[in-house]
Amino acid sequence: xxxxxxxxxxxxxxxxxxxxxxxxxxxxxxxxxxxxxxxxxxxxxxxxxxxxxxxxxxxxxxxxxxxxxxxxxxxxxxxxxxxxxxxxxxxxxxxxxxxxxxxxxxxxxxxxxxxxxxxxxxxxxxxxxxxxxxxxxxxxxxxxxxxxxxxxxxxxxxxxxxxxxxxxxxxxxxxxxxxxxxxxxxxxxxxxxxxxxxxxxxxxxxxxxxxxxxx
Amino acid sequence: xxxxxxxxxxxxxxxxxxxxxxxxxxxxxxxxxxxxxxxxxxxxxxxxxxxxxxxxxxxxxxxxxxxxxxxxxxxxxxxxxxxxxxxxxxxxxxxxxxxxxxxxxxxxxxxxxx
Numbered sequence: 001x002x003x004x005x006x007x008x009x010x011x012x013x014x015x016x017x018x019x020x021x022x023x024x025x026x027x028x029x030x031x032x033x034x035x036x037x038x039x040x041x042x043x044x045x046x047x048x049x050x051x052x053x054x055x056x057x058x059x060x061x062x063x064x065x066x067x068x069x070x071x072x073x074x075x076x077x078x079x080x081x082x083x084x085x086x087x088x089x090x091x092x093x094x095x096x097x098x099x100x101x102x103x104x105x106x107x108x109x110x111x112x113x114x115x116x117x118x119x120x121x122x123x124x125x126x127x128x129x130x131x132x133x134x135x136x137x138x139x140x141x142x143x144x145x146x147x148x149x150x151x152x153x154x155x156x157x158x159x160x161x162x163x164x165x166x167x168x169x170x171x172x173x174x175x176x177x178x179x180x181x182x183x184x185x186x187x188x189x190x191x192x193x194x195x196x197x198x199x200x201x202x203x204x205x206x207x208x209x210x211x212x213x214x215x
Numbered sequence: 216x217x218x219x220x221x222x223x224x225x226x227x228x229x230x231x232x233x234x235x236x237x238x239x240x241x242x243x244x245x246x247x248x249x250x251x252x253x254x255x256x257x258x259x260x261x262x263x264x265x266x267x268x269x270x271x272x273x274x275x276x277x278x279x280x281x282x283x284x285x286x287x288x289x290x291x292x293x294x295x296x297x298x299x300x301x302x303x304x305x306x307x308x309x310x311x312x313x314x315x316x317x318x319x320x321x322x323x324x325x326x327x328x329x
Contacts, residue, residue, distance in 0.1 A: 044254045085238050085242070152219070
């Protein structure tokens with residue numbers, strides 16, 4: 001599609017144009033093309049790597065990305081005031097990645113995006129507001145960062161895949177100030193072939209291994 | 216290294232691709248760590264026209280994916296681990312360009328704080 005060079009490339013402006021699609025569909029259509037063109041490459045790695053850590057392949061990651069942009073078209077609800085980012089571009093990337101991860105948790109097969117209820121939506125962090133008060137990653141030296149990553153990798157490698165998936169699924173919601181929705185818990189049971197009692201035990205074991213006793 | 220607090224653990228999980236990032240810091244950390252990672256999705260692009268014409272379906276049912284994840288997953292894990300553990304196993308094995316970039320970023324952070 002031809003995009004005029006004077007068309008804005010600011011994500012917030014593009015989202016406003018998309019939101020105005022009922023009054024000016026042509027402009028909204030151009031805006032979505034441009035928005036996807038800008039942000040698709042910015043969220044690709046994140047979603048692919050997160051998907052892998054939850055036991056999904058890149059096809060699922062791609063579906064999650066596609067569904068995230070589908071949601072942008074249907075419900076362009078981005079609100080800078082609800083973001084924990086100071087930078088607008090980062091805020092949009094974080095918002096999109098979280099929508100994609102919410103979609104990934106609901107993955108239903110190729111070609112279908114999930115209707116995400118509020119409780120299942122990770123794109124708005126509700127209560128986890130003072131999470132980085134004690135630890136600022138940006139203050140670490142490169143070597144310290146690497147040591148942290150090494151240390152975390154070692155701890156995470158102690159978990160087998162099922163323990164890791166269970167722990168991370170619960171943790172994704174907890175760090176957003178939410179409880180794991182019942183529907184997703186059911187999906188987790190089916191996907192991993194485990195009973196709820198076993199999931200509970202695996203979660204406890206994972207938390208003990210990581211010394212994360214508040215989950 | 217001393218045991219991580221829960222807050223530190225959460226920041227690292229959100230910074231390294233285990234959980235989605237929550238803020239600028241976590242996003243930047245991730246981008247630094249995976250600077251050299253080549254996505255397997257680079258040649259795949261979202262069909263924007265399909266979204267606009269509404270053929271990108273939104274459904275409420277959910278089920279397990281039909282195809283086996285195992286074969287794909289092993290390959291992706293291998294790709295990620297190959298790239299990532301090269302960096303993680305030994306700091307000295309990081310490519311000079313990555314080290315320079317991280318140091319440069321760190322210096323910029325320092326200057327900004329002054």
